[in-house]
Amino acid sequence: MPVKHNYTVFRVDELKRRKGNRALVFLSEMGHLLAVSTDLESLLRKALFKVLRFFGMDAGRIYLLDDQGEYLNLYAHVGLQPEGFEKQSLYEGFSGQAVRNRCLIAQHVSTLKDRKRMNFLLKKGFKHIVCVPLIIKDKVIGIMNLASGKDVIDLSENKKDLFTTIGSQIAIAVMNAKLYSELQDKIFRLEHSEETIKSFTYSVTHDLKGPAIGIHGITKRLLDKYSEQLNDSGKACCNQLLKASGHMVALVNQINDYISSKEAPLYFEPFNLKEITGGIREEFSDRFVERKIRWLEPEVLPDIVADKLSVIRAFRNLIDNALKYGGDEMLEIETKYGQDDSFHLLSIRNDGIRIREEEKKKIFESFKRDVTSKGIPGSGLGLSIVAETARKHKGRAWLENGMTKGATFYISISKGLKPTDDGCHE
Structure with missing residues (x-):
C-alpha cells in the first residue's frame, strides 16, 4: 500500500x-x-x-x-x-x-x-x-x-x-x-568565596587538631600515671576530657576527609577488594567484639581499578555509620560484591534500624543527620563523603531498606576507569 x-x-x-x-x-x-x-x-x-x-x-x-x-x-x-x-x-x-x-x-x-x-x-x-x-x-x-x-x-x-x-x-x-x-562576575566571586572558605577550613582544622590531640594525650597520660591519686570526681572529669577531645579529633579528621573527597586528585590503580575488606575488618575488630557483631564478607573478591584511599574512606564511613546508628539490636554487618556491564557494585548491609523513608533522599547530603541520631556524636559528613567518592568514580551511592529491619548501602564504581599514568592524577 x-x-x-x-x-x-x-x-x-x-x-x-x-x-x-x-x-x-x-x-x-x-x-x-x-x-x-x-x-x-x-x-x-x-x-x-x-x-x-x-x-x-x-x-x-x-x-x-x-x-x-x-x-x-x-x-x-x-x-x-x-x-x-x-x-x-x-x-x-x-x-x-x-x-x-x-x-x-x-x-x-x-x-x-x-x-x-x-x-x-x-x-x-x-x-x-x-x-x-x-x-x-x-x-x-x-x-x-x-x-x-x-x-x-x-x-x-x-x-x-x-x-x-x-x-x-x-x-x-x-x-x-x-x-x-x-x-x-558572580561565578568569579563565588569561586573566590569558595577558595576563601577552603583556605579558612584548612587553617581552622589544622589549628584545632594539634591542641585537641595534645589535650587527649595529656589527659590519657594523667589517668594512666596518676589515677590512684584522683578521686571519683577527678577521674570522671578526665574521662569526659578524653571523650570530648576524642570527638574533636574525629570531627577534624572527618572535615579533612570531606575536603579531600572534594578536592584531592584521584590516583586510579588496580587492587583486590580483599585488601579493603581485610583492613576494615582489622580496624573495627575491637568494636565488633565489644558489641558481639558478626562481620561477613565473600571468600573471593575481584580486582578493580579505583582510587584505593577513597574506597577505604568510603567503606570506613559506612561501617562507622552502621555502628553509630544501627542500634543495640544490630547483630551483623555484611559486605558484598556485584556487577553489571558498566559498574562494580559494592554494598554494606546491616540488620539494625531501618532508615526512615523521608530521610533516604537527603541522607547523603552534607551535614544532614536523621532525627534518630540526636545525642550521637557525628559531623553529618560521613555519607556525603561516600556519595562524593562514588561520583568521582563515575558512579553513585544509594541505600535500600530491608523488608523488616536493617539497611543496605550501595556504591557503584565505573568499570571504564583506567590506571593513572605515573606522575599524572585525575
Whole structure:
C-alpha cells in the first residue's frame, strides 16, 4: 500500500532568497551576530558596522544609558571619532530627544538647533542623521545614531520599521551581554568565596587538631600515671576530657576527609577488594567484639581499578555509620560484591534500624543527620563523603531498606576507569 504524505517539501535556493528579500536576510544575519557575541563593546561595534553597510550610511555611534538614567555613554563608534561627545546628558541634543520621546528621529543636519553639533557634522560632510532608540520591554536602554553624506536617504515605512526592529534586536543583545557579564562576575566571586572558605577550613582544622590531640594525650597520660591519686570526681572529669577531645579529633579528621573527597586528585590503580575488606575488618575488630557483631564478607573478591584511599574512606564511613546508628539490636554487618556491564557494585548491609523513608533522599547530603541520631556524636559528613567518592568514580551511592529491619548501602564504581599514568592524577 503506498504511503501518502501530508506535507510538501520546498527546497530553498539560498541565492534567490538573498536577492528576493535583503531585509529578511539582514535581520537573520544580525540575529546570528548578536546571539553569538558576549563582549558588549565588540558586539556593538560589529552590529554598528553591519547596520551602516546595509543602509549605506557613512558613520554611526551607539550610546547606552547609565544606571541612573541621566547620561548616555558612548560604547561603539564607526566612521566618526568621539571628539568630545563620549558622554551626553539625556536632556540635550537629538540623542536625548529620541530617548526621552522613545521614537525614531530623522533630521537634516542643517536644521539642528544645536549649532555646535550642526557645524561639527557639516564640517565632516554629513547631511542627514537618524536616531534609533534601543528599546526592550518598553524601556529605552540607549540610542544608535547614524549619519549619511547623501543628499537623499530612504525613509519609507518599511525602512523605518526595519530601523525599529534592529533597535530592538540590539537592545535585547545588550541586555543578554550584561546578564552574561553579571553571571561571570558572580561565578568569579563565588569561586573566590569558595577558595576563601577552603583556605579558612584548612587553617581552622589544622589549628584545632594539634591542641585537641595534645589535650587527649595529656589527659590519657594523667589517668594512666596518676589515677590512684584522683578521686571519683577527678577521674570522671578526665574521662569526659578524653571523650570530648576524642570527638574533636574525629570531627577534624572527618572535615579533612570531606575536603579531600572534594578536592584531592584521584590516583586510579588496580587492587583486590580483599585488601579493603581485610583492613576494615582489622580496624573495627575491637568494636565488633565489644558489641558481639558478626562481620561477613565473600571468600573471593575481584580486582578493580579505583582510587584505593577513597574506597577505604568510603567503606570506613559506612561501617562507622552502621555502628553509630544501627542500634543495640544490630547483630551483623555484611559486605558484598556485584556487577553489571558498566559498574562494580559494592554494598554494606546491616540488620539494625531501618532508615526512615523521608530521610533516604537527603541522607547523603552534607551535614544532614536523621532525627534518630540526636545525642550521637557525628559531623553529618560521613555519607556525603561516600556519595562524593562514588561520583568521582563515575558512579553513585544509594541505600535500600530491608523488608523488616536493617539497611543496605550501595556504591557503584565505573568499570571504564583506567590506571593513572605515573606522575599524572585525575
